[in-house]
Amino acid sequence: GAGVSQTPSNKVTEKGKYVELRCDPISGHTALYWYRQSLGQGPEFLIYFQGTGAADDSGLPNDRFFAVRPEGSVSTLKIQRTERGDSAVYLCASSLIATGGPGGELFFGEGSRLTVL
Amino acid sequence: GNSVTQMEGPVTLSEEAFLTINCTYTATGYPSLFWYVQYPGEGLQLLLKATKADDKGSNKGFEATYRKETTSFHLEKGSVQVSDSAVYFCALPDRGSTLGRLYFGRGTQLTVWP
Numbered sequence: 105g106a107g108v109s110q111t112p113s114n115k116v117t118e119k120g121k122y123v124e125l126r127c128d129p130i131s132g133h134t135a136l137y138w139y140r141q142s143l144g145q146g147p148e149f150l151i152y153f154q155g156t157g158a159a160d161d162s163g164l165p166n167d168r169f170f171a172v173r174p175e176g177s178v179s180t181l182k183i184q185r186t187e188r189g190d191s192a193v194y195l196c197a198s199s200l201i202a203t204g205g206p207g208g209e210l211f212f213g214e215g216s217r218l219t220v221l
Numbered sequence: 222g223n224s225v226t227q228m229e230g231p232v233t234l235s236e237e238a239f240l241t242i243n244c245t246y247t248a249t250g251y252p253s254l255f256w257y258v259q260y261p262g263e264g265l266q267l268l269l270k271a272t273k274a275d276d277k278g279s280n281k282g283f284e285a286t287y288r289k290e291t292t293s294f295h296l297e298k299g300s301v302q303v304s305d306s307a308v309y310f311c312a313l314p315d316r317g318s319t320l321g322r323l324y325f326g327r328g329t330q331l332t333v334w335p
Contacts, residue, residue, distance in 0.1 A: 108264065137321055146227075146310050146325030147265070160322060195265065199321055210321055212264035 106130075108213035110196050116219045117186055125181040125216045129198030136179050137210065138171055139195040147195055153179060186220045193217045222316040223248040225294075227326030234301055234333050242296040242329045244285075244311035254278075254287055254294040255312040255323070265310065268296075301333045 109128040117123055129136050134155055139147035149163040153173045161171070168186075173179040183190055194217075197210040228243035246254065256268040256278070269278035271287035271294065278285050283298045296309060311326040 135321055144327065146312075146327050147323075148325070149315065149322050152322055163322075197265075197321070209267040209270075210265075210323070212266065214262070214264045 108196055108198055108211055110194075110213035110216050112216055113214065114217045114219075116221065118221050119186060119188060121186050121220075123183045123186055123218060125183075125194050125218070127179045127181070127196030127198075127213060129177065129179070129196070130211055131177075133198035133200055133211070134176070135199045135201060136173060137197040137199075138179070138181050139197065141193045141195055141215070143192075150181070150194075183218075186218075188220050191218055191220045223252060223313050223324055225311045225313055225324060225326040227311045228329055229327065231330040231332060234331070236303055236333055236335050237300045238333075240296070240298040240301045240305075240331070242309055242311075242331070244294045244296065244326060246292050246294060246311075246313055248292075248313060249316050251287075251289060252314045252316075254285070256283070256285055256294075256296050257310045257312055257325070259308045259310070259328075261307070268309070301331070303333045303335050306331055306333050 111126045136153040138150040141147045151171050152160040156176045168184045171181045193215040195215045197212045225246045253272045255270045257265045258268040259265045269280040271278040274289040276287045285294050285296045308328045308330050310328045312323040315322045315324050
């Protein structure tokens with residue numbers, strides 16, 4: 105597609121449930137990033153993929169969070185046993201190469217808003 | 222690690238007014254600096270960047286100069302338009318990381334009235 109696509113755009117779930125959020129990056133972009141944006145805050149880094157492998161997952165808050173990118177394109181962020189504090193907008197971004205492309209630019213999707221009741 | 226401190230909003234201006242959004246940074250070395258913008262209903266997008274000290278980034282009438290003496294990267298526009306209403310984020314790469322791992326400020330909401 106023309107841009108980074110994220111689904112669902114909105115997800116409401118109950119505490120303790122499992123959630124999957126999907127990101128379809130720009131075609132040909134090898135680097136993919138997940139960020140989390142809480143209300144009134146800037147985006148916070150979660151994890152970075154270069155190809156199929158997670159090159160840096162140090163931003164994941166705990167072991168309930170996991171992400172995969174099995175074929176080096178689409179990525180899924182998985183959250184187990186959701187808690188109310190997980191409520192946020194989850195942003196996905198991609199870039200041509202790890203350094204953010206020649207312009208240092210990340211291309212962001214519109215985000216998936218997760219609400220945990 | 223590296224970090225930025227961004228002017229808190231919201232900022233409300235009349236059309237054609239002058240805009241400044243302050244951003245100061247703390248960093249090891251001289252990393253690239255960025256301003257990203259989020260228009261209503263859209264994803265974050267790069268507005269401008271500067272890759273070294275004294276560089277000036279510019280786009281869509283916005284400018285920001287990388288000043289190492291004051292560790293600042295303030296965003297300015299001489300005459301804002303209603304269409305500039307958005308949230309603006311200052312950002313820089315986290316220390317020791319790829320450029321794609323960015324540390325963002327809290328964002329400044331700008332509303333421009335006609």
